[in-house]
Amino acid sequence: MGIPLHSKIRRHLRSVLNFILAKRFTPRQKTGKIDPEKIKKILLIRINYRIGNIIFTTPLIRALEKKLPDAKIDMLVGASFTKPIIEKMPNVHEVYPVPRSLIKQPIAFYRFIRMLNQKRYDLIISPATGSVSANIAAFLIQAPLKLGIFRPDTWLPFNITVPADEKTLHEALKPLAVMEAFAGTPHRYNRFLDIALTPKEREEGKKLLHEKITKGEKKYIVGLFRDARNDKKIADTWWKTYLHEMQKTAPETAFIDILAPGQSPLSEEIPTISSKNLRNLAKIFSALDAFICADTGPMHLASASMTPTIALFNATDPAYYGPLGEKDKTLQINEMTTEEIAAACREHIDRVV
Incomplete structure (x- = not known):
């Protein structure tokens, strides 16, 4: 498209x-x-x-x-x-x-x-x-x-x-x-995204997330977001294969499907959550251990919430549009198998979380 x-x-x-x-x-x-x-x-x-x-x-x-x-x-x-x-x-x-x-x-x-x-x-x-x-x-x-x-x-x-x-x-x-x-001594400015969530907002995010999912015996809670615009969108059939591979590669991880407005769930095996209010969505992102998505606006929202973000790029150049956080990672997935992508995601989450 x-x-x-x-x-x-x-x-x-x-x-x-x-x-x-x-x-x-x-x-x-x-x-x-x-x-x-x-x-x-x-x-x-x-x-x-x-x-x-x-x-x-x-x-x-x-x-x-x-x-x-x-x-x-x-x-x-x-x-x-x-x-x-x-x-x-x-x-x-x-x-x-x-x-x-x-x-x-x-x-x-x-x-x-x-x-x-x-x-x-x-x-x-x-x-x-x-x-x-x-x-x-x-x-x-x-x-x-x-x-x-x-x-x-x-x-x-x-x-x-x-x-x-x-x-x-x-x-x-x-x-x-x-x-x-501006006149005066030049400053060194932060070169990452930050919407300045407060500690109170982060606590609210934990409550919203835990109404849908808790870690239980799992080590991590990882959010998946599948929506994107035009050529950046990755087919749900790919996401289903990827989720299956991640569940094999990272069995200690609990997954939650974060839905865009009007979007259908990916699988009955994992819970879903959504919010039309983008600030509330950022609060939820902040409570995740990691967030995985395509090149999309919520990718930047998660990064600006200081959540480790893994961005799957297939159409645009991450040098111009990739996530900027120190704990973020970009994968160019066109030449990778789902097994390789899942392994790279697992390795990154283990390293930064």
């Missing part, structure tokens, strides 16, 4: 609009340094509708917390279901979803922009390069300082830009380039 036609059309239209705007407003590099002491209210713009891309902002959010501990961050996201991921992070104040339908409602759109302008932000940050929707939002919302990453082929409504970090491949770490715009 490839990329859906409607997604291809949206991408093409965005590219055309970006080309027109870039031709009309020639992009120019605009350097400058921002005084952290003068920044109290920030609007971070990441209007995206995928779980992973919103979680990819967490290294930047934590970096801003370190550099500007007294500043409060409001954030524009795409889908409302991603809001719970971010809204409880320590320095995040408000999270505003921007549904795709908003642009079709002129009065509601005008009121939304007016509401944001009444916030009187000191700084707007748009860390995504080439995002037309983010650039339009940054253009319409007022702030004395607007910070983005320079691209020579993109319309840029910013008065301060920083060069893109060409040495960094991973999409979650590229936004950290904007931290170069």
